[in-house]
Amino acid sequence: MIKRAILALLIPFAGPALAEGFLIHPPIDCDLTGPDCYIQQYMDLDPTTGVTDYQCQSLSYEGHKGTDFALPTRKHMTEGVAVIASAPGTITSLRDGMPDTGFSDETAASVKGRECGNGVVIRHADGWETQYCHLRQGSVTITKGQHVQTGTPLGLVGQSGRAAFPHVHLSVRKDGVKIDPFDPDGTLTCATPADSTLWADPPAYRPGGLLDIGFATAIPDYADIKAGTASQTNISTIAPALVLYGFTFGTRANDILRLTLQGPETTILTQDLTFERPQAQSFRAIGKKRRHAPWPKGAYTGTAALIRSGAVIDTRSTQITLR
Numbered sequence: 001m002i003k004r005a006i007l008a009l010l011i012p013f014a015g016p017a018l019a020e021g022f023l024i025h026p027p028i029d030c031d032l033t034g035p036d037c038y039i040q041q042y043m044d045l046d047p048t049t050g051v052t053d054y055q056c057q058s059l060s061y062e063g064h065k066g067t068d069f070a071l072p073t074r075k076h077m078t079e080g081v082a083v084i085a086s087a088p089g090t091i092t093s094l095r096d097g098m099p100d101t102g103f104s105d106e107t108a109a110s111v112k113g114r115e116c117g118n119g120v121v122i123r124h125a126d127g128w129e130t131q132y133c134h135l136r137q138g139s140v141t142i143t144k145g146q147h148v149q150t151g152t153p154l155g156l157v158g159q160s161g162r163a164a165f166p167h168v169h170l171s172v173r174k175d176g177v178k179i180d181p182f183d184p185d186g187t188l189t190c191a192t193p194a195d196s197t198l199w200a201d202p203p204a205y206r207p208g209g210l211l212d213i214g215f216a217t218a219i220p221d222y223a224d225i226k227a228g229t230a231s232q233t234n235i236s237t238i239a240p241a242l243v244l245y246g247f248t249f250g251t252r253a254n255d256i257l258r259l260t261l262q263g264p265e266t267t268i269l270t271q272d273l274t275f276e277r278p279q280a281q282s283f284r285a286i287g288k289k290r291r292h293a294p295w296p297k298g299a300y301t302g303t304a305a306l307i308r309s310g311a312v313i314d315t316r317s318t319q320i321t322l323r
């Protein structure tokens with residue numbers, strides 16, 4: 001009996017009791033079931049060079065120690081989505097003023113040592129701490145020492161610091177140790193699913209999916225797709241080509257993107273495009289050149305379906321009218 005009591009003291013994170021005192025909510029003022037935000041990357045639970053998220057899948061990257069709540073495009077970021085406190089506490093540090101340039105070879109030097117970008121740290125009870133990274137320049141609205149409640153706005157989702165896409169990176173720490181809120185007691189293995197959570201209401205797991213879909217008159221630049229500006233809504237019946245693109249996240253090797261371009265009278269084009277390797281984000285497009293006659297006037301529907309092992313895991317559609 002004594003031995004067991006000592007063991008329990010030595011392993012403070014063992015047992016599901018951990019989560020009972022401290023619970024968190026998503027750090028973003030947006031419905032995570034989509035389409036305006038999603039989780040791009042979870043914490044990497046594989047201590048070696050492999051990558052494993054809490055579902056024993058691959059939505060993470062080597063050494064990632066937080067959870068990334070992302071916006072599909074920069075346009076969503078410009079429109080403004082609030083970063084909110086995950087739990088009540090006191091602001092212990094913050095930074096603002098870094099530009100939302102994202103991470104590239106050109107910006108690598110300027111974000112070195114400031115990878116979090118514009119960020120906020122909140123101290124909670126019992127040694128818990130949450131940190132929010134990559135906030136939008138000039139958006140941090142709280143002050144050091146301020147007490148906040150769950151849901152208090154801290155700033156806006158941005159792309160400052162080491163961020164490849166607009167998102168808020170949430171770190172959770174207990175006595176300085178980084179904790180996966182989806183596996184706080186750290187007992188998860190691929191054979192035994194997580195039996196504890198820090199979430200008051202755990203966000204549903206989306207194992208990859210569609211971020212955006214749109215029509216264009218030529219294959220868009222990837223930069224414009226990520227910016228959210230590639231989609232054309234005003235297309236003429238004498239446009240030289242009709243293109244449909246789908247923007248995806250979390251795709252794996254052998255996933256299929258089925259793109260269908262439906263005209264007012266017939267299906268103009270449908271194609272299955274296979275992903276050859278895993279990709280955190282990417283896009284695929286189909287298109288048809290106009291021959292002689294104008295495109296028929298009327299409603300056009302574009303549909304994208306992401307297919308994994310024969311099952312559709314996400315779909316998105318969009319419509320335009322050619323006049």
Ligand SMILES: [Zn+2]
Nearest residue numbers: 066067068169
């Ligand atoms: Zn992150």
